[in-house]
Amino acid sequence: MVAAAAREIRDGELVFVGMRLPMIAFALAKRTHAPGATGLFENGIIRDAPAAGLLYTMGDPPNLYKSTFCGEMISVMSFLQQGRVNVGFLGAAEVDRFGNLNTTWGRRNGQPVRLPGSGGACDIACLAQRTVVILAHDPQRLVARVGHITSPGNGSGAGWRRAQGLPARSGPSAIITTMGVLRFGEDGEAYLASIHPGIRMEEVLGNTGWTLRVADDLCVTPEPSEGELAAIREIDPNHFWTKT
Amino acid sequence: MTAAAPSKIVSMVQAIAEHVPSGSSVLMGAELEQMIPFSAGHEIIRQRRRDLTLVGPISDILFDQMIGAGCVSRVMAAWVGNASAGVGYCFRRAVERAIPNAIETVDYTNFTLAMALHAAALGVPFLPTYAALGSDLLESNGNLREFDSPVSEDRLIAVRALRPEVAILQAQRADALGNSHLWGNLGVAIDGARASRKVIVVAEEIVAPEVIASDPNRTLIPGFLVSAVVHEPWGAHPSPVQGYYGRDHAFFAEYHEKSRKQEDFEGWLEDWVLKIPSRAQYMMKLGSSRIADLKVREHAFTAPADFGF
Numbered sequence: 001m002v003a004a005a006a007r008e009i010r011d012g013e014l015v016f017v018g019m020r021l022p023m024i025a026f027a028l029a030k031r032t033h034a035p036g037a038t039g040l041f042e043n044g045i046i047r048d049a050p051a052a053g054l055l056y057t058m059g060d061p062p063n064l065y066k067s068t069f070c071g072e073m074i075s076v077m078s079f080l081q082q083g084r085v086n087v088g089f090l091g092a093a094e095v096d097r098f099g100n101l102n103t104t105w106g107r108r109n110g111q112p113v114r115l116p117g118s119g120g121a122c123d124i125a126c127l128a129q130r131t132v133v134i135l136a137h138d139p140q141r142l143v144a145r146v147g148h149i150t151s152p153g154n155g156s157g158a159g160w161r162r163a164q165g166l167p168a169r170s171g172p173s174a175i176i177t178t179m180g181v182l183r184f185g186e187d188g189e190a191y192l193a194s195i196h197p198g199i200r201m202e203e204v205l206g207n208t209g210w211t212l213r214v215a216d217d218l219c220v221t222p223e224p225s226e227g228e229l230a231a232i233r234e235i236d237p238n239h240f241w242t243k244t
Numbered sequence: 245m246t247a248a249a250p251s252k253i254v255s256m257v258q259a260i261a262e263h264v265p266s267g268s269s270v271l272m273g274a275e276l277e278q279m280i281p282f283s284a285g286h287e288i289i290r291q292r293r294r295d296l297t298l299v300g301p302i303s304d305i306l307f308d309q310m311i312g313a314g315c316v317s318r319v320m321a322a323w324v325g326n327a328s329a330g331v332g333y334c335f336r337r338a339v340e341r342a343i344p345n346a347i348e349t350v351d352y353t354n355f356t357l358a359m360a361l362h363a364a365a366l367g368v369p370f371l372p373t374y375a376a377l378g379s380d381l382l383e384s385n386g387n388l389r390e391f392d393s394p395v396s397e398d399r400l401i402a403v404r405a406l407r408p409e410v411a412i413l414q415a416q417r418a419d420a421l422g423n424s425h426l427w428g429n430l431g432v433a434i435d436g437a438r439a440s441r442k443v444i445v446v447a448e449e450i451v452a453p454e455v456i457a458s459d460p461n462r463t464l465i466p467g468f469l470v471s472a473v474v475h476e477p478w479g480a481h482p483s484p485v486q487g488y489y490g491r492d493h494a495f496f497a498e499y500h501e502k503s504r505k506q507e508d509f510e511g512w513l514e515d516w517v518l519k520i521p522s523r524a525q526y527m528m529k530l531g532s533s534r535i536a537d538l539k540v541r542e543h544a545f546t547a548p549a550d551f552g553f
Contacts, residue, residue: 019327042354043276044429056328056493057304059277061484064428065544072430073276073301074362077355081374104351104380114339116325116332119302120354123375152378164378165390165399 001134002028002232002242003224004196005089005176008132012036013086014079016124021134022089023055024232024241031231038068040076040085042120045069054236077120080127083169088128090121092135094146097189097210098160099153099172101125101133102146118150125151126166130173137177137207144210154188179204181221182212189213194221251420252473256523259444259472260287263410266294269320271361271411273300273307274436277327278428278486279414280306281446283479283523289313290518299408301354301432304483305499308332311347312509313517320350320406322357328493329500334509343506351381356388356403358432363405364439372400411440413465414480416487417455418447422470425455425462428486434464442471446479448488459549476523481530481538489538 005025009015011034017026026039030050039047041058046069053062064070079085093115094102103121106113125131131153135141153172154160161171175182175190183193191213195204197220205212224232236242254262264270270288273280285306288296297318298307304327310316311324312334325332337343352360355375363371372391377399382388387404413433415424424445426433437443445465450473456463482492502512520526527535 041429043278043431056491056496057277059275059327059429059484059491061486061490064278064486070427070429072358072434073354073432074358074435077358077375080355112340114336114349116330116335117321117323117349117351118353118379118381119323122353122379122381123355126375126377126379149378149380155378161378165374166377167374 001176001178001196003228004181004221005132005134006032006228008174008176009034009037009087014038014040014084016040016042016080016085016088016128017058018088018090018121018124019058019119020091021241022091023058024235025089025134027051027235028228028231031234032228040079042073042076044071044073044076046076054238054240056240077123080123083127083129083167085128087130087132087173088124090124090131090133090151092121092133092151094141094143095133095135095175096143096146096153098155098157099133099175099184099190100146100149100155101151101153102148104150105148107147122151125153125172127170129169131171132173133175135175135177137179137204139207139209142177142208154184157188158186160188179207185213191215192218194219196221197223249421252422252470253420253450253475254472256283256287256474256476259474260284260291263442263444263471264288264293266296268409269297269299271299271408271436271440273303274411274413274431274433276302276429276431277304277491278484279480280304280483281412281414281479282306282481282483283476283526284412284444284446284474285310286517286520286526289315289513299406301357302327305332305496308334308503309513309517311335311338312344312503313513314344316347317345318348318350320352320357322352322354326496326500328496333503337506350385350387352385353381356401357406358435359403360387360406361432361435361439363403364407365435368405370402370404373403374400376401406439408436408440410442410444411436412444412446413437414485415445415447415465416485417449417451418445418473419451419453419456419467420473421453421467422465422473423453423456423463423467424465424470425459426464427462430464437465437469443469444472444474445470446474446476448477448479448485450475458551461549478527479523487540487543489540492534492538
């Protein structure tokens with residue numbers, strides 16, 4: 001999952017890096033195919049070189065050490081709003097068929113559960129040119145319709161974002177799960193674009209909370225290379241973030 | 245500055261007693277995951293403040309502790325939880341079940357909270373942004389209002405200026421008048437200081453005014469904004485202070501387990517806050533080997549900048 005996420009970053013891009021798994025995906029991309037990518041962190045850090053050592057949070061001292069820039073949140077967020085940021089990475093509790101994210105109100109056994117909230121996720125989802133979401137693939141997380149739109153994807157379908165006033169060049173690009181990669185069609189709905197090695201189609205469809213469409217040219221996600229696996233071991237040696 | 249300018253250095257007990265009454269709005273955690281003023285928050289809990297409005301983008305576990313201790317009636321934040329472990333259980337109990345009391349949540353995004361403080365820092369009633377268009381946050385937060393741009397065809401959100409009564413900000417070093425050097429990721433600290441009616445600076449070190457004046461670009465809080473300066477080494481533990489100590493990751497994981505149930509949280513609060521009268525005694529409880537593990541292993545000083553003429 002992390003390797004597939006890292007491949008969404010192209011070399012030379014400006015990347016807005018969210019908390020948790022996105023930090024690992026960015027570090028992996030920097031060490032492998034995208035050494036020229038620049039990472040922006042909402043707490044005010046900009047990095048051209050990957051941080052040395054495991055990060056539990058983006059404010060851990062190794063993420064400041066030898067960074068390119070340390071400043072205010074509003075400085076890095078201004079690059080998002082200008083439309084300069086190519087791709088933003090997010091985790092989420094729930095995502096729906098139109099790529100809307102919920103990190104505010106979940107449900108457990110039918111009861112509402114208060115989640116931590118947006119953080120910078122809504123800002124990234126509104127303003128980055130492409131938004132990539134990383135989450136575990138289960139039917140509680142991939143739902144037909146989120147109960148609360150914390151961070152907007154394509155809303156209710158094509159044209160919705162523009163109607164809200166969101167920038168033309170922005171929106172969801174991919175959902176990377178533990179089972180595959182979903183992308184978005186012209187109508188704004190997610191479809192299965194690639195399936196991870198060893199995963200059966202029935203598993204993907206059975207663990208998705210809506211009738212998931214499948215691409216005509218569905219492919220198998222390339223296995224992580226030796227180089228990618230070695231880099232993940234280096235970034236997260238005790239598997240704090242990459243448990244599987 | 246005159247030579248007779250009186251020192252603003254006070255104890256943490258005095259600073260909280262004087263500047264953080266019950267019912268106030270308090271900005272904390274302005275520097276995001278770094279430099280969270282835990283020591284100040286613990287003193288607020290010990291002084292049994294009630295009905296506070298907490299303001300901050302991401303507070304890590306400090307807001308969770310203050311909510312669990314019953315100090316809070318309202319939270320204006322983008323994210324409340326445990327940055328490395330996930331949810332904040334006290335926050336959940338308060339919102340879902342009014343334990344220990346009901347709280348109102350005013351949900352922001354990081355950018356809109358930063359803009360709310362920036363507007364107050366600029367002295368204007370609102371600032372426009374595209375962030376949060378299309379989000380359900382607009383339904384619950386009346387400080388984010390859609391409007392049509394008067395100068396273009398855009399629809400935007402007006403973020404209402406937010407002026408906290410007091411900002412509690414950690415600094416690496418300050419002089420006795422509150423002129424403060426900060427470095428690292430700054431989050432919303434600069435706007436937070438300018439936006440708030442009062443500022444309490446909690447400093448790792450107190451230095452002579454000449455040290456501050458040797459590097460004025462690093463003076464991010466001018467002393468005239470500051471009401472009180474507290475000299476409190478290790479005041480941000482378990483969060484990190486760049487150049488002073490690292491993040492105590494295990495402490496966050498332990499708190500996650502200990503706060504899962506209300507009765508366990510009350511035990512944790514007793515052990516780490518209520519029974520501990522000062523940060524010095526907190527550090528004794530933490531223990532010398534744990535402290536040694538968190539100290540800077542390898543210093544990395546910046547290249548000097550020449551202010552000569």
